Amino acid sequence: MNVLGSGSASSRRTIVAGFLAAVLGAAVTAQAQQAPAPAPAAPAQAEPAPAPDAFKFTSDAALVVWVVKGDKTADFESAWGEVLSKLAASGKPDLKSVADSIKLFKADGPATPEGVTYFFVIDPVVKASTYNPSTLLYSSGIYERAQADEVFNKINGAINPQGGIRPIALAGVHASAAPAPAAPAPAPAAPTAPPAQ
Amino acid sequence: MSRVLATVLAGALLASSAVAAQAPTSAARSPASPDYVFPAGSALLLFYVNRAHTTDFEAVAARISQALDASADPVRRQQAASWRMFRSQDSVGDAVVYVFLLDPVVAGADYDPVRLLSESLPAEVQPLYEQLKASVIRVERLALAKLR
Numbered sequence: 001m002n003v004l005g006s007g008s009a010s011s012r013r014t015i016v017a018g019f020l021a022a023v024l025g026a027a028v029t030a031q032a033q034q035a036p037a038p039a040p041a042a043p044a045q046a047e048p049a050p051a052p053d054a055f056k057f058t059s060d061a062a063l064v065v066w067v068v069k070g071d072k073t074a075d076f077e078s079a080w081g082e083v084l085s086k087l088a089a090s091g092k093p094d095l096k097s098v099a100d101s102i103k104l105f106k107a108d109g110p111a112t113p114e115g116v117t118y119f120f121v122i123d124p125v126v127k128a129s130t131y132n133p134s135t136l137l138y139s140s141g142i143y144e145r146a147q148a149d150e151v152f153n154k155i156n157g158a159i160n161p162q163g164g165i166r167p168i169a170l171a172g173v174h175a176s177a178a179p180a181p182a183a184p185a186p187a188p189a190a191p192t193a194p195p196a197q
Numbered sequence: 198m199s200r201v202l203a204t205v206l207a208g209a210l211l212a213s214s215a216v217a218a219q220a221p222t223s224a225a226r227s228p229a230s231p232d233y234v235f236p237a238g239s240a241l242l243l244f245y246v247n248r249a250h251t252t253d254f255e256a257v258a259a260r261i262s263q264a265l266d267a268s269a270d271p272v273r274r275q276q277a278a279s280w281r282m283f284r285s286q287d288s289v290g291d292a293v294v295y296v297f298l299l300d301p302v303v304a305g306a307d308y309d310p311v312r313l314l315s316e317s318l319p320a321e322v323q324p325l326y327e328q329l330k331a332s333v334i335r336v337e338r339l340a341l342a343k344l345r
Contacts, residue, residue, distance in 0.1 A: 061283050063296060077344060084345060103300065105239060108340035119241070119341065121298060123281065170283035170296060173255060 055132035057125040059169035064120035064131065067163020070111035076118065076158035079151050080104060086142040095140055097126045115160040123170075131167070233309035235302040235340050242299070242308065243337040245292035250332030251284075254295065257329045258282060261310055264317035273317070275303050292334050300343065 055064075068076045087099035101124060107117040122131060130136075133155065137148045159165060233242075246254045265277035279301055285294040299308065307313070310329065314322045 059286055063283075081345065102345070103343065104345040105341040105343050108238060108342050118344075121300075123283075123298075169286040171286055173258065173282035173284050173295065 053130050053132055053135075054167045055135075056127075056130040057122070057167070057169050058127055059125060060172040061121070061123040061170040062125055062131070063168040063170055064122065065163075065166040065168065066118040066120070067115050067160045067165075068118055068158050069115045069160050072158035073106075073111075073116050075154045077106075079154040079158070083136060083142070083151060087136065087140065090140070090142050092141075094126065094129050095142070098129050098131065098136070101126055102131075114163050117163075123172075133165075232338060233312075234305060234307055235299070237304050238302060239298070239300040239341040239343050240302050240308075241339040241341060242297040243339070244295040244297070245289060245334040245336070246295055246332050247334055248288065248291050248293050250328075251293050253328045254332040255284075257310070257314075257325050257332075258295070260318060260321070260325060261313050264313065268317055272303055272306050273313075276306050276308065279303070300341075 066076070084099045084102060084104070087095045090096060101122050103121045103123070105119040105121060107119075120131070134152075137143060137152050138145070143151065244254065262277060262280070262282070265273045265280070268274055268277075276299075279299060281298040281300070283296040283298070285296060288294075302308075311322075311326055314325050314329075318325065
C-alpha cells in the first residue's frame with residue numbers, strides 16, 4: 001500500500017490527488033494509491049496538466065495532520081527525524097528553511113483505534129518550496145533513490161490509510177492588537193549657535 | 198478542510214465543549230478550570246466559530262491577547278508570548294476553525310478564555326462573553342508532545 005506516493009511524477013500526482021480528495025472529505029482508499037515506480041519512458045501521449053500540489057502553501061502557516069498506526073510510531077518518528085535533519089544539513093538554503101519551519105508534535109495520551117495523531121506545524125511557510133513528502137524524499141537530493149525508497153517505505157508503512165495525511169492552510173490571526181505606534185516625534189531642531197553676547 | 202478536524206482529530210482530542218458552559222465570574226484568579234490547564238508540553242485549542250461571527254470572535258481574541266500582553270502577572274505575559282493564533286482557510290460546514298497553538302504551554306496556567314477575560318477585563322467581561330458565546334460553536338483541546 002502506498003500512502004505517500006512515489007518519486008515518479010505520475011505517482012506523485014496520484015497521491016496529491018488523493019490528499020486533495022481527503023482534504024475535501026473523501027476517504028483515502030487503498031485502490032487510489034500506487035506503489036513507487038520508476039519514471040516512465042518517453043510518454044506515448046501528452047500527459048494531463050499536473051494536479052495542484054496540496055503541500056505547496058501560499059498561506060502564512062500550515063498544519064499537516066498525520067494519522068499513524070499505533071505500532072508504527074517509532075518508524076514514523078525515526079524516519080521524519082532523519083529526513084528533517086538531512087534537510088537542515090543539506091547546505092541548500094531553501095531546504096534548510098523548509099526544515100527549520102517545521103515543528104513536529106505528537107498527540108499526548110494513548111493511541112486511539114485509528115492510531116496516533118502527529119502534526120507538522122509549519123510557521124512560517126516557505127512559500128517558494130513544497131512540503132510534499134515525495135518531493136522532499138526523491139527530488140531534494142538528500143537521498144539516493146534506494147535510500148529514498150527505504151525511508152519512503154518506512155513512512156508509508158506507518159500511515160493509517162483511513163486517516164491518511166491532511167494538509168491544512170492557515171492564516172495568521174494578528175490578535176495581539178497592540179496600539180499602533182504613535183507618530184514619531186518631530187526631529188529636534190538643528191543646533192544653533194548661541195546669540196552673541 | 199471539511200470534516201478534517203472533526204474526523205481526523207476526533208480520537209485524539211481531549212475534550213470538546215461549548216464555550217457557553219463557562220459563565221464569567223468576577224473573581225480574579227479563581228480556581229483554574231482543568232479543561233484548559235496543561236501539565237507540560239504544548240497544546241492546540243480549536244475553536245469552531247460561526248462563519249457570520251468571525252469578526253466578533255477575532256475582536257475578543259484580540260482583547261484577550263492585549264490583556265495578557267499588558268498583564269502585571271508574569272505568568273499571563275508568559276502565556277501570551279507562546280500563544281499563536283491561526284485561522285483555517287477552509288471551513289467545516291458553517292464553521293471557521295481557529296487554531297490556537299500554545300508552544301510551549303505554561304505548565305499549570307489556565308487558558309480558559311472566559312476566565313482570562315474575567316480576571317483581566319472585569320469591566321468588559323459580560324459583553325465580551327456574550328460575543329464569544331454567540332460566535333463559538335464548540336471548542337476542542339489537544340495536549341501535544343513536541344518532538345522537534
